[in-house]
Structure formats: structure tokens, C-alpha cells
Amino acid sequence: MSFGTLLEAFLLGLLEGFTEFLPVSSTGHILLAGHFLGFESEGKVFEVVIQLGAILAIVVVYFQRFLKILLTLPSSPRSRNFVIGILIAFLPAAVIGALAHGFIKSVLFETPVLICIMLILGGIVLLWVDTLKLRPVHDDAMAFPPLLALKIGFIQCLAMIPGVSRSGSTIVGGLLLGASKPAAAEFSFFLALPTMTGAFAYDLYKNRDALNSDDAILIAVGFVAAFLAAITVVRGLIAFVSRHGYTPFGWWRIAVGGVGLVALALVG
Numbered sequence: 001m002s003f004g005t006l007l008e009a010f011l012l013g014l015l016e017g018f019t020e021f022l023p024v025s026s027t028g029h030i031l032l033a034g035h036f037l038g039f040e041s042e043g044k045v046f047e048v049v050i051q052l053g054a055i056l057a058i059v060v061v062y063f064q065r066f067l068k069i070l071l072t073l074p075s076s077p078r079s080r081n082f083v084i085g086i087l088i089a090f091l092p093a094a095v096i097g098a099l100a101h102g103f104i105k106s107v108l109f110e111t112p113v114l115i116c117i118m119l120i121l122g123g124i125v126l127l128w129v130d131t132l133k134l135r136p137v138h139d140d141a142m143a144f145p146p147l148l149a150l151k152i153g154f155i156q157c158l159a160m161i162p163g164v165s166r167s168g169s170t171i172v173g174g175l176l177l178g179a180s181k182p183a184a185a186e187f188s189f190f191l192a193l194p195t196m197t198g199a200f201a202y203d204l205y206k207n208r209d210a211l212n213s214d215d216a217i218l219i220a221v222g223f224v225a226a227f228l229a230a231i232t233v234v235r236g237l238i239a240f241v242s243r244h245g246y247t248p249f250g251w252w253r254i255a256v257g258g259v260g261l262v263a264l265a266l267v268g
Contacts, residue, residue: 006221008039013050013222017229020054021189021237023126023168023249024256028115031162032260035112036267047109048203049219051196053226058189061234082142082190089153089170089187090194096157097199101206104160116260118163123253126246129172136180141187144179149187151177156191163257166195171246181245182238189234 012030019026030047034040059066072079097104108114138144144152155173159166167188174184 005039005218008034008037009046009218009221010225012037012039012046013053013225014229016047016050016222017054017057017226017231018233020051020226020230021058021167021192021233023122023165023171023246024253025115025119025122025159025163025165025168026051026054027109027159028119028163028165029256031109032112032115032256036263045203045207045215046219046222049200050222050226052200053223054230055193055196055200056227057230057234058193060231062189078142081146082144085144085146085149085187086190086194088146089149089156089191090198092150092153092157093160093195094198097160098202100160101202108160108162112260112264114161115163116257116264118161119253119257119260122163122165122168123250123257125172126168126250126253129175130245130247130250134175134178136175136183137178138174139180139183141179141183141190144183144187148174148177148179152187152191156195165253166192168249181241185238185241 012033015033016026016030019029027047034047039046069079069082073083138148152170152173156166156170158164158169167185170188170191171181171184174187175181179187
């Protein structure tokens with residue numbers, strides 16, 4: 001394994017961590033970057049498994065919150081409502097993701113043009129949403145009604161198309177369904193835990209016989225880089241969104257998607 005390959009894994013891990021919780025599609029970014037770098041992983045496992053580094057960042061940043069929820073789960077209706085809501089929102093992705101896994105990995109993940117188009121369309125949606133005069137009726141992520149959680153869960157399934165963005169779809173869905181910007185972002189953070197952990201476990205199981213020691217080293221490097229980058233983003237995202245909205249991310253998506261289409265036309 002060359003130093004260059006290790007460096008590519010580290011850079012892709014940083015890219016994953018910085019973009020995972022932003023509404024810009026981390027998968028779209030690392031698939032495009034991997035395409036132009038010529039970085040290949042067996043069954044695209046690297047691109048999915050390093051997301052666990054970003055998940056660990058959520059656990060670290062919100063550790064006290066998790067501990068409180070865990071300790072109060074037997075006695076607090078509020079804690080139970082939150083855990084049930086997250087599990088309900090996770091179910092659609094768990095079922096549809098398992099059924100469509102082969103198509104997603106062999107077709108959608110291998111179509112850079114589609115990724116670029118989805119980045120641009122998602123950017124336009126973010127710009128549009130920021131112009132709406134929405135009046136939130138749900139400003140506490142822990143108090144989302146089960147039906148609202150289920151609707152967000154179905155909207156999350158749009159992110160199985162790379163370039164859509166898991167966090168982007170859940171945040172925009174939450175906003176359009178009456179959640180405030182901070183509450184929508186926070187619910188998206190916590191929903192990432194079962195969703196991404198499930199994707200990690202399923203992908204690792206499906207490709208268990210194809211992985212070797214070199215893959216493990218690359219995944220470890222990407223995992224650490226993703227964790228370090230995601231820590232920074234998680235700590236500052238809600239405050240940033242509260243001040244600036246989602247317009248900066250919309251323009252970023254359009255720029256990346258546009259540059260990607262031009263690059264594909266020039267170099268393939």
C-alpha cells in the first residue's frame with residue numbers, strides 16, 4: 001500500500017467528517033472525490049464504513065445528553081418519546097435500504113452524473129426553503145410527535161440517492177413539516193445514529209469475505225479523519241444555521257455539482 005493511497009484515505013475521511021452533518025451530501029462528495037482521485041474500495045465499503053467516525057463524534061459531543069436520556073428512560077415520558085421517535089424515523093430507511101441495497105451500491109453509487117445533478121437540485125431546494133416564511137410549531141427535538149418522526153423517516157429515504165444528502169433531506173423535511181431550524185438539525189443528528197450504524201453493520205456483513213488487511217488500514221485512517229472533522233462541525237453547526245440559515249450550503253451544493261459536471265465532461 002502506497003503513502004499516496006493512505007493520504008487519499010485520510011483526505012476522504014476529512015471530507016466525510018466535514019460534510020456528514022451538513023446538508024450537502026457527504027456520500028456525494030466522497031464518491032465524486034474518489035472518482036476523480038481514482039480511489040476504489042471493494043463494494044464501496046470504505047465510503048460507508050468511515051461514516052462511523054462521524055457517528056462517534058455525535059456520541060462524544062452529546063455524551064451527557066445520551067447518558068441523561070438513558071438514565072431517565074424508565075421514568076421520563078419525554079425521554080421515551082424521543083427514543084421512540086428516533087426508532088420510528090429509522091424504520092423506513094432500515095426496510096427500504098435493505099431491500100434496495102444491491103441497486104443502490106451497484107447502480108446509484110456508480111453514476112457520477114446523477115450525483116452532480118442531485119447536488120444541484122438539492123442546492124436549489126435549500127435556497128427555496130430559506131426564502132419561505134415558515135412558522136415552526138415544533139421547537140424541541142425531544143418532543144416531536146411519532147407521526148412527525150415517521151414522516152421525516154420516509155423523507156430520509158430520498159438520501160439513498162447519493163447527492164441528495166441524509167441530513168439535508170431530514171432537515172428540510174423537518175422544516176417543511178413545522179420544526180424549527182435548531183430542532184430539525186438536532187433531530188437529524190440523533191437520527192443519524194441508528195441510520196448510519198445500521199448501514200455500517202449491513203455493508204460490513206455483505207462484504208465481510210471481500211475485505212483484507214489493506215482495506216482495514218484504509219478504513220481505520222478514514223475513520224479517524226472523519227471523527228476529527230465531524231467533531232468540529234457538530235459543535236458549531238446548530239449555531240451557524242440559527243444565524244445564517246441554509247443558503248450558504250445551497251450555493252455550495254450548486255457550485256460542487258456544477259464543477260463536477262464540467263469535470264466529467266472534460267475528463268470523464
